[in-house]
Amino acid sequence: MKLLLIEDELELRKSIRHFLELEGNIVEVAADFAKAEDKTSGYDYDCVLVDITLPGGNGLEIIRQLKANKSRAGIIIISAKNSLDDKVKGLDLGADDYLPKPFHLSELNARIKALMRRNKFAGEKTIVVNEIEIVPDERKVLVNKKEVVLTGKEYDLLLYFISNQNRVLSKSSVAEHLWGDHVDRLDSLDFIYSHIKNLRKKLLEKGCEDYIHTIYGIGYNFKTNT
Amino acid sequence: MKLLTKTSLYYLLFSIPVLLLAGIVSYFIIISELRVSNDELLQNRLAQVERYLQANDSVSVGIIVNSGEAKITLVSNSASASNVFSDTSLYDTKENEFAPFRLLNAVVKTKTKIYSVQLFRSTIEYQELFTGFFFGLLIILLLSAFAFFIINYFVSRNLWKPFFQIVEVLKRFRVSDEKKPRFPESSVSEFKQLSESMESMTEKLLTDFRSQKQFTENASHEMQTPLAVMQSKIDLLFQSDKLREEELEHIKSLDDSVKKLSRLNKSLLLLSKIENKQYLPDVNVSLNKIVQQSFLFFADYFEMKEITLEQKISIEVTLHVNVDLCEILVNNLxxxxxxxxxxxxxxxxxxxxxxxxxxxxxxxxALNPTEIFKRFHKDSNNSESLGLGLSIAQQIAEVNGMELRYKYENNLHVFTLRF
Structure with missing residues (x-):
């Protein structure tokens, strides 16, 4: 996938770029409004990640231009300005998602992949990872062609793992993905453990390989390349 | 009590002694004038009697004596010839009672005879005058009270109109509307001053509000960006396969702290936004729906802690509040x-x-019902809690005109939200 990252903070730009390149994407960057305008008018991207507050202009303006040019790029707003106004405005202008800073890179990655799946008009309707097959439209999971009945949270968990294969996911990032972050985290992150335990059990029952590796005290890694 | 009623009352209260004093003074002045004129009258009459006596006009003298206002007696000799005035009480045959009289005793000498002349004049009018004065004063007092009332009515309707208009504008003024209020113009300099100072004050409030809002947003932006950088670096560090377990532990603690810091930042921001009333009630919200959503959200927690949920919900409740805030409120509780x-x-x-x-x-x-709503109040054994949840809940309740209370009853912690 070809991505454009519009972000003025150098270190954040470096991190995001690095992480997304690990996923095999081509990531181009723009650090200010003029550069962003340049890139978006000259090239096509699968997905554009845009910060709202930019030196030299407003990220919302970039979205407006993309939409005016009938661009088919998916647009995700990454903003520190966690204000409802901007969110509503951005989504109204045609942005596909809004991710307030700070966020986990794995979360951003999962959102990009989800967006790409939604935006794909033809082609694969399913995600296939070895013996696992996911049909996102129906929230259905098959292992070795046999359906695995998962709860909502277990399904979300599996999709998150598959979006971030071979990445170490901290417990807090998993928790945030499943429950959002607008409430204080409840005492223990042990809920995740019980969900993961159940998910793993259900997958193993259908003869799936044990991909979920626990990194003690830290989090998990869904390892598909051993 | 209205200001005008109060001032009028003072006026009236003050006018009673003033009127009384004025009445007494004028009473005495008039009485003394009357006395002088009475004495002059008696003196004139004496001169007349003297003339008649000198002229030996017994007819005219008879008429005067018959009028009952004079007594003339022959005396053999007289010690003094001077005129003496005195006050006395005489039996009034016409009124059949004793009445006060002014008496002039004099001696009139003709060529042949000496007469003792007593002339008197009833002073009964002094008392009439007094009662007249008393009632006059009373009428003046009543009239002025009535006049005050009428004046008050019109003055408060017209003269004070700008004042009440200003009050009305202030009542409707909300900083969060970010609209400059229009104060009424007035030709009265006091009201003009008031209007002008109100105008400059509200303007200052508005600019302060805007800059504060800007500040909160900017502060958020400035804090979130470095937090985002830290978070991203931690995420990247996690991906490294060269790290030993011990190092991973350190990164894990770092991760937790960054998470906590960013939650703290978001919560404080939320609080200040609520305080600044940057959220306005917008739509009718079904509380039932929000409560159900909240159950779903926490379903895992219920299951894990094996907590029984007892629902006593029989009616539909709709509130006119901000949806996001209402969700946060219910979730926090x-x-x-x-x-x-x-x-x-x-x-x-x-x-x-x-x-x-x-x-x-x-x-x-039981918990302390005031302490628990304070910011950063934590019970000692819970490190995950920021101590802001209840504080936020109460703040939301407050700005939406609701009331959040805590009590301890039958071994239960009870939180009551009244709307």
């Missing part, structure tokens, strides 16, 4: 109940027309 209830405990949710009651089985004793 439910989360609080979950956090502080015992394993295998129970949570009771009751919804009536004017109340949402969330109770949970208690682990300890």
């Amino acid at each position: 439910l989360q609080n109940a979950l956090r502080h209830s015992t394993k295998n405990g129970k949570i009771i949710i009751e919804l009536t027309t004017h109340e949402l009651v969330i109770s949970n089985s208690a682990t300890g004793n």
Whole structure:
């Protein structure tokens, strides 16, 4: 996938770029409004990640231009300005998602992949990872062609793992993905453990390989390349 | 009591002694004038009597004597010839009672005879004058009270009009509307001054509000960006396969702290936004729906802690509030109940027309009902809590005109939201 990252903070730009390149994407960057305008008018991207507050202009303006040019790029707003106004405005202008800073890179990655799946008009309707097959439209999971009945949270968990294969996911990032972050985290992150335990059990029952590796005290890694 | 009524009352109260004093003074002045004129009259009459006597006009003298206002007697000799005035009480044959009289005793000498002349004049009018004065004063007093009342009515309607208009504008003024209020113009300099100072004050409020809002947003931006950088670096570090377990532990602690810091930042921001009333009530919200959503959200927690949920919801309640805030409010209350209830405990949710009651089985004793709503109040054994949840809940309740209360009852912590 070809991505454009519009972000003025150098270190954040470096991190995001690095992480997304690990996923095999081509990531181009723009650090200010003029550069962003340049890139978006000259090239096509699968997905554009845009910060709202930019030196030299407003990220919302970039979205407006993309939409005016009938661009088919998916647009995700990454903003520190966690204000409802901007969110509503951005989504109204045609942005596909809004991710307030700070966020986990794995979360951003999962959102990009989800967006790409939604935006794909033809082609694969399913995600296939070895013996696992996911049909996102129906929230259905098959292992070795046999359906695995998962709860909502277990399904979300599996999709998150598959979006971030071979990445170490901290417990807090998993928790945030499943429950959002607008409430204080409840005492223990042990809920995740019980969900993961159940998910793993259900997958193993259908003869799936044990991909979920626990990194003690830290989090998990869904390892598909051993 | 209205200012005008009060001033009028003072005027009236003050005018009573003034009127009384004025009445007494004028009474005495008039009385003394009357006395002088009475004495002059008696003197004139004496001169007349003297003339008649000198002329030996017995007819005229007879008429005067018959009028009952003079007594003339022959005397053999007289010691003094001077005129003496005196006050006396005489029997009035016409009125059949004793009445006060002014008396002039004189001696008139003709060529042949000496007469003792007594002339008197009734002074009964002094008393009439007094009662007249008394009633006159009373009427003046009543009239002025009435006049004050009428004046008040018109003055308060017209003269004070700009004042009440200003009050009305102030009542409707809300900083969060970010609209400059228009104060009425007035030709009265006091009101003009008031209008002008109100105008400059509200303008200052508005600019302060805007800059504060800007500040909160900027502060958020400035804090979130470095937090985002830290978070991203931690995420990247996690991906490294060269790290030893010990190093991973360190990164894990770093991760937790960054998470906590960013939650703290978001919560404080939320609080200040609520305080600044940057959220306005916008739509009719079904409280039932929000409560159900909240159950779903926390379903895992209920399951894990094996908490029984008892729902006593029989009616539909619709509130006119901001949806996001209402969700946060309910979530925070439910989360609080979950956090502080015992394993295998129970949570009771009751919804009536004017109340949402969330109770949970208690682990300890009653909590301090004022302390728990304070920011950063934490019970010692919970490090995950920021101590902001209840504070936020109460702040939301307050700005939406609701009331959040805590009580301890039958081993239950009870939070009541009244709307």
